[in-house]
Amino acid sequence: MLKEEVPQDQGIADGLKEVTYAVNGNGDYVMVPSAGWEPKNISNYQAWEVIAEQIETARCQVLNNEVSPLAYHMARNQMDIGLLAQYMGIMRWRVKRHLKPQIFKKLNSNMLNRYASLLKVTEEQLQDISLVEKLRIPGQDQE
Amino acid sequence: MKIDYTHHQSAHCENGATAGLISHYGVEMSEAMTFGIGAGLFFGYIPFIRLNHLPLTTFRVAAGSIFKRVTKELGIKIETRKFRDQQLAMDILDETIAKGIPVGLQTGAWWLPYFPDAYRFHFNMHNLVVFGKKGDSYLISDPVFPEPVICRADDLRKARFAKGALAPKGKMYCLSEVPAQVDLPNAIKNGIRTVTKAMLKYPLPIIGISGIRFLAKRLERWPAKLGEDNALLHLGQLIRMQEEIGTGGAGFRFIYAAFLQEAATHLNDDRFIAFSARMTSIGDRWRELAVRAARNCKGRAGTEDSFPAMAKILMDIAAQEEELYRDLAGAVVE
Known part of the structure; x- marks a missing residue:
């Protein structure tokens, strides 16, 4: 070159x-x-679109009450259950349980606080995903 | 406090951190030279290791190995340490820089607040050098940034203890003894020998030249085997791994060409200028592959961008690289 x-x-x-x-x-x-470089931009946008899709899927599932808001935050932070459990220092099955809406609702404030600080949101945002800013794809303007 | 450390932007973080630390002790080291002596060039297509559910393609050796090799080749003594206790890890870091010793750290990019969104992935092999502290913030020479950056202690602690694959576990490293004289020609030859051996003789069909051919055959069948959409995701991943931040372009081939050019001077051997030029044109071929792959991803592929056409480019690259490594291996025997 x-x-x-x-x-x-x-x-x-x-x-x-x-x-x-x-x-x-x-x-x-x-x-x-x-x-x-354009080919690099194209391939990176492709990867970001996959991430954005995963977040959108999670968002719809949360709105339909199929999963707890934690699932949305997990997708938004590009984490899976294993990684989230490692960061929280708890077992995977507990994270899995917290992904159920009725169980998540009953979480104590200590647990909520730990999730919120790890995921860099407020406790209110953790529980109500409509308060979270939409993901911005780098280098692209927001509509 | 601030150590008198010179920040240079480099293409790749581990090269940059290693070159910076060595240069700090008076042995002038370019990024390319570090990469070459550290035998960083590689190829592997590893379908059973998945990143975001897509196969891993690598153009460089495993992280950490460049630092290890370069320091060993040059007779530099190093100290590395991992930690369980996060507070202890930060205290030892403070003590070390207070002694005037710049410290290399392995970190998780996700937690570094100065990273632009585009590079915030859960990637745990990011190297940087801490060279000072002011109040609660560290002065950091992050090799992929144009200027030194500042990072709050709490964020740096989180980055050092990122979780997931290849977790850094607070790893820090510094140089404890650097010889006044180093035998560059010998180190250069050893570095080249290691690369040519790995690329030509590695006993696995997914590594080195045979790995490139293996990828070519697989790639040709992607659309039939995976379906159109998934084939495009596989292509996209290939371009990202090749051109990702840190490769200097063309999957490290251009950095290696720069190294070969420097080697010509140190070895006083003009053949290496020709080797460098050949590596440059191989790099250009890799870039051509990326252009065609991207056209596919964008849905603008012409007939010359078909999967068989791309496989053919890979086969051609494999042939050219094979010949070059054979000639290089021949030039460094004795």
Whole structure:
């Protein structure tokens, strides 16, 4: 890749320039900042769309009262039951139980507080997902 | 307090942290040189390890191995430590930087507040160097950022104790003894030998050159085997692993080409300039593959972007890389 060919396609990187290696006019390697590259943007948006889909699925399930709001927060934080259980320092089966709406409603404030601080939301947001901001896909404008 | 540490932005975090620490002790080390001596170049298509339910493709060796190899090759003594006790981990960090020793840390990117959203994944192999503390915040040279950054103690503690796959467990590392003179030519040759051996002779069909061919055959069958949508997700994952932040472009092939160019000077051997140029054109082929794959993902694929056409590019890359590694191996025997 020649220095002049280093792509500067704004997108997923949200303004952060990363270093790429390219060859200058004398044939020497130099480090050149790049704002991004279209194929990379495309493949990253593809991954973000999958995440956004998972969050949306969880949101609908919460609204239908099929799962507890915790499921939504879990998706939004790109976690699965195993990872969430590790961070909470509790067994997986307990997290699984907390994903049931009727059990989640009865959680004590200590447990709610631990979930909330881990997931970086308030206790109110933890219980009412309509208070949570919509996920922003990096580099794309909000509608 | 602040250690007089020079921050350089680099393409890859582990190279950058390693090069920065070594340079701090007076041995000038570029990122490319670190990558080359550390024998970082690799290929593996590992369908049974899944990332987001998609197979793992790697263009570099396992994390941590570059640091280990470079320091060993150059005769640098290192100290590494993992912790159970989070408070102890932070106290020892404070003590070490108070002595004027910059400290490398393995962290989970998810918890670093200065990361842009795009890079906030549960990725636990992010390396950075702490070189000072001001009040409750640490001064950090994060190799993939253009300038040094600041991170609150509590956030850094969380990042050091991120959970999940390859959890860092508070890992910290620093250099304890750096020789005044290092034997670069020898280290360079050893680094090249390790890479050529892994790429040509690794006894598993999913690693090295045979791994590239294996991927080519698999990729050709993806649409039939997985269905159109899933095949595109597999393609997307391949581009991401190849061009992800930290590869310097083309799955580390360009960084390695830069290393070969530097090697030409240190070994006083012009053949390496030609090797470097060949690696550059191999990198360009990888980028071409990414362009075609992305066109598929975007639904704009022409006939020249078909899966068999992409498999053919991979086969061509495998042939070119194989020849290059054979020539490289020949150039470093003695």
